[in-house]
Amino acid sequence: MIKANFISAAKAVEMIKDESTLCTIGMTLVSASETILKEIEKNFLETGHPKNITLVHSCGQSDRERGIQHLAHEGLVKRIIGSHWGLQPRWMEMIAESKVEAFCLPQGQIAQLYRSMACGLPGKMSKVGLGTFIDPRFEGGKMNERTKPLNNIVDILHYDNEEYMFYRAIPLDIVVIRGTACDEMGNLTTTEEAMKLEVLPAVLAAKRFGGKVIAQVKTVVANGTINPKEVTVPGVFIDAIVRCDNPMEDHRQTSSWYYDPSYSGQIRVPNNQIKKAEFNERKFIARRGTMELKKGNVVNLGTGIPNDMVGSVCTEEGINDDIMITVESGIYGGQQAGGIDFGIGQNLVAMITHHEQMDYYNGAGVDCTFMGLGELDQEGNVNSTKMGSRCTGAGGFIDITQNAKKVVFLGTFTASGAKYRFEKDKLTILQEGKIRKMVNKVAQISFNGKIAREKGQEVVIVTERAVFKLCKEGVELIEVAPGIDLQTQVLDMMDFKPILAEEIKIMNRELFNKDTIFNLKKILEGK
Structure with a gap:
């Protein structure tokens, strides 16, 4: 029987090498792998590693304090490729002060790019972004002076007499995901998460480039416990699993509460309980x-x-x-x-x-x-x-x-x-x-x-x-x-x-x- 590789957060961080490309999955604080993100920050502040990584994220992933705010340190991240930083004041400050190379791409294009990468394509073509600041004829998604001299990561493509944006593939070395529970083989569910997100496409994108997948989970259960249809990521695609030691703080369903089953579909609440x-x-x-x-x-x-x-x-x-x-x-x-x-x-x-x-x-x-x-x-x-x-x-x-x-x-x-x-x-x-x-x-x-x-x-x-x-x-x-x-x-x-x-x-x-x-x-x- 294939067994999952259960390790500590500290050991997981050792998998993230200097100059590597790290992809995190989440939205706001939903599905944020807080145990792992905090350990990356701690290790960098204590040892200076990992350093000069590229951080890729499709959605904004913070609540102004947690999430990828933990990675907002000059030297830890050399380049950020993301879509939204409105709830991430330290990232907005670093971008504004040119302390990091910063590319902004549309959220949906990043999420779908994972899928294109997973199936072996060199990138993704789309009309989305034409005529906006993402268009390389305007700003190319470059968000500060430090980024302007760099090569574009998007191009204009002509096909059948029409213009398209072409979003280039971004090879991923590490993808960090989160699940509710996994079994002893590592098969992962997201039952109590408040969103489904783009977990599996990102995982398969990492596999396409020979990258590693690290998962944070709240619960470990015996093999055979999980309904196969509820598995979000088969265990064979997960290289290491970190069990959260403090789920009340580090595995919250969202920023404002630890767990409310009405947000993940387990129960419904009377409409008169919804505040006006x-x-x-x-x-x-x-x-x-x-x-x-x-x-x-x-x-x-x-x-x-x-x-x-x-x-x-x-x-x-x-x-x-x-x-x-x-x-x-x-x-x-x-x-x-x-x-x-x-x-x-x-x-x-x-x-x-x-x-x-x-x-x-x-x-x-x-x-x-x-x-x-x-x-x-x-x-x-x-x-x-x-x-x-x-x-x-x-x-x-x-x-x-x-x-x-x-x-x-x-x-x-x-x-x-x-x-x-x-x-x-x-x-x-x-x-x-x-x-x-x-x-x-x-x-x-x-x-x-x-x-x-x-x-x-x-x-x-x-x-x-x-x-x-x-x-x-x-x-x-x-x-x-x-x-x-x-x-x-x-x-x-x-x-x-x-x-x-x-x-x-x-x-x-x-x-x-x-x-x-x-x-x-x-x-x-x-x-």
Whole structure:
């Protein structure tokens, strides 16, 4: 009988050599192999090894403190290839200060690249990324001055008279994964994990390059205990297994709690136990945004206002049976958690793997996606990936927005310090934000407005005081909130002059009713 190789975290770290390429699997803190990541950090601080590694990760993998934050040390990591660092302040600081070579690639493309690598291909071709900062004719995903002189890791490929991005294979030396339990042969389950992720493709990608796979588990069970259909990774592909000694701290289901079976599908909770979102400008923006939905829509929620508020609004308004909400992690339906626990949900109707979810987003395209808004310019370009020196990265933003049938951007009109009062039927700006979001030219192109306009993609931008849409000629102002002065509080606060609709409508006054629903179900039925 083949037996699994059970070792200590310290022995596992010895497998990671200087200058090697390490791939970690997780999202936020979900499935983070905290025992192993902490040991890598400890060993580096004590001995200086491993050093100068390349770190590859598809999703943001931290809660501002844990996860791959442990690896954010100058000298430990020479190069990082990832998608999102919004919950990783030390990584954003290192990238901004050019203390590491930093490449940002779309989250879904990295997850799917593992699969391409696993089956022996030299890389992955895709339309995703064209015309954005990932495009090598723009920035090539290079996030700081230290990275700019380096060779590109993406190319432009021409096939059948069409342009594609080509994401080159990244040989992996070590892949670190996490599971709930394994048996004595090493067969691994992810039963209590809150996402399925892209575990097996990454494992097989490592095997293709002769790399090693290290798994962290919470429980070891006897052979024959695990239903074969529940095995996520067969034990023959795992080179070493580290059993977590302190699962309450180092094997948490997510950042905010150790284990809640309603997030991994073992139980369902009554809907009246799900907390109602507090009314503020974020919830108001989400309310107006949901008016863009249609019955039968399959919907995606991005980070920020979309995930934190849109799902809650839909639940309160009783429309969850009229639409299907999804998140890039692969979850369907239910009530989504937000913030540092992004990507998971209670009372789900389905959960698929991360790379399969991106197949849907990249191919058919979701009916409607809600995304955060950083900056908007007169071409309709949106920047939600780099604000000043703060490099949050793309995450799944580019994968999802480029192919969605309808994109609804949600964000405040200004940033940093704005204060509002929502009365029964009007909005009052108590204090303006210090930073303008409506700019002449975005700092980084996360969403290409010109391409969207050329292909007739439906795009709406919702703020607390005004609503815009993209038209052939550019950005058109179509709605303002009651109580807002069009000239002084909208047009004078923009660096560019929008196209004015023939009839600029007043926002639905029912949106301001804090204590009652605004009858979204009737709005959808009337479409």
